[in-house]
Amino acid sequence: APGAEDTVDLLTGELLPAAPAPPKAQRAASGAPSLFLEPAALMRCLDNPDVSVAAIAAHVLALLYSCPAIDASSGDAFVRWLLAALDGQSSTAGGGARPEARELVPVLSVLLRRVSMRHEVGSSGGVQLLCRLLQATSRESGNAPAAASPAAGAAARSLPQLLYELCFCLWTLSFQEELQPEFLTTGAIHTLTQTVQSAPVEKVQRVAIATFANLCVESPEWERPKYYREMHAAGLMKALTSLKDLKANQWKDADIEEDLDLVLDALAKNYQEISPGERSVAEVKSGTLAWGACHEQQFWKENVRCIEEDDFAVVRRLCTLLHSPDEEVIAIACYDIGEFCRFYPRGRDIAKHFGAKDAIMALIDSENPEIQRHALNSISKIMVNKWEGMSA
Known part of the structure; x- marks a missing residue:
């Protein structure tokens, strides 16, 4: 990895040829600030194959766009790049690598100092x-093992700060x-x-x-x-x-x-x-499922009608959670979809319409035995007309 001086040289090399500063007399006549830095030139640095250059460019862009003197209307491309990087898209359209999410959350927190940028981020799915x-960070923080190396220890110690910065953005x-x-x-x-x-x-x-x-x-x-x-x-x-x-x-x-x-x-x-049904709906909407009373046969038998709201939004959300990075969430989503199919009239047809059958079929080959077990049970409930008397 390049050192700090190398990174600055790379960044300067990207900026200066693309955006040469006008002569001092010209800047004075135009009333432009003495520091001449074009956001467009920095945007080109985001595609640099060196992630250090991209990270520094992102930090500088956030500082620029958080300043009221800079036209915020040109910041939508930067917001799209930043949110895509935070969402785990590892490469740009130009093939450049993106910095890791934990490097970019502080960038977002700087950008959100400006009200107009908050609207841009929020309207692009930022919340x-x-x-x-x-x-994901809370799971990582809760499951962090004892550090096996100084680098691993430093990464674990950075998690509370990352949690803070994410909450700060919200x-x-x-x-x-x-x-x-x-x-x-x-x-x-x-x-x-x-x-x-x-x-x-x-x-x-x-x-x-x-x-x-x-x-x-x-x-x-x-x-x-x-x-x-x-x-x-x-x-x-x-x-x-x-x-x-x-x-x-x-x-x-x-x-x-x-x-x-x-x-x-x-x-x-x-x-x-x-009501128990309302608690279940709130939990599913959040995407943070945990085994409990809302994920048992008795609950689904008594509260299955609460799933009808907003054109079965809960079922659609459960289908989305079948692709969650959290394996426990996937297992619970499989179970809940199976119980919905079991107790709701035409539940099987509704679940199939939202793509549950194909997604759960793919999970039968999971390496996780809990996911595999719940996927098998769920697909059986989707495909069998009469489940009564069969083992859940």
């Missing part, structure tokens, strides 16, 4: 992408009224609730709770019952109450207790009884 990254987006509904439709509230419960450091909890406070205060008053209902469905009130009892005024940051009390007070004043 949903950040939720997926937050779920927090900045939660200020925008037009983006707040995304926190309902993407399962962000459920994901952030789980983050609060499992966060390894206080600053992660602080920014996650601050995001909930924004949704309680910054959202239009007539829309707030929707957010309260989703928070109750995610179990946020119980999670925050337990956290408050555990910490008992031992917070290092006084602001966190203020936000925590604000959210708890809002939830207490707007308490809503949540």
Whole structure:
């Protein structure tokens, strides 16, 4: 890998021929700033085969576009590149390699300082992408083994900071009224609730709770019952109450207790009884499935009708989760689809329509024995007309 000086030389070589600075007298006459740096030239650096050059160019572009003096309308191409890189697309259209996601989350956090860029990121699926990254990082943080090498130890120690930066990005987006509904439709509230419960450091909890406070205060008053209902469905009130009892005024940051009390007070004043079916829908929307009462035969027998909402959106979401990177989520999705087919009239036809049969058939050859077992059971329920009396 090149050293810092080599990387700067490469970056300078990319920039200067493409965007030569005008003479000093010309800059003075035009009123241009003394530092002449064209975003278009930096955009070309994003396709550089050296990922160090691409990473530095991305950081500089984020700084430029976060500045009000720079025209934000030309930043849509950079936003597309950045979100594609964060989404795990390892190469650009020009064949260049992209930096890893953990290198680019700080870039996004800088870019989101500017309100117009928040809208650009949010309207391009940014909230949903950040939720997926937050779920994946939380899993990695929870499953991180003892470091076998200094490099592995450094990577493990960087996970809390990455969690913080992801939550910070969601927090900045939660200020925008037009983006707040995304926190309902993407399962962000459920994901952030789980983050609060499992966060390894206080600053992660602080920014996650601050995001909930924004949704309680910054959202239009007539829309707030929707957010309260989703928070109750995610179990946020119980999670925050337990956290408050555990910490008992031992917070290092006084602001966190203020936000925590604000959210708890809002939830207490707007308490809503949540049915098991509503809890299940909220969990599936979030994409963070875990074995429990919502994934048992009795639940599906009693609550299968709750899946009808929004043209069977839960079934469509379960089909998407069959491709999750989390193997437990895949196994649970297989089980739930099988139970839906078993108890819902024409459930088999609906599941087939959404592509469940083909996706589950492919999972029968999985190397994971749990996925294989649940895929076999599920495909049997999809294909057999009368399941009664057969082993689940």
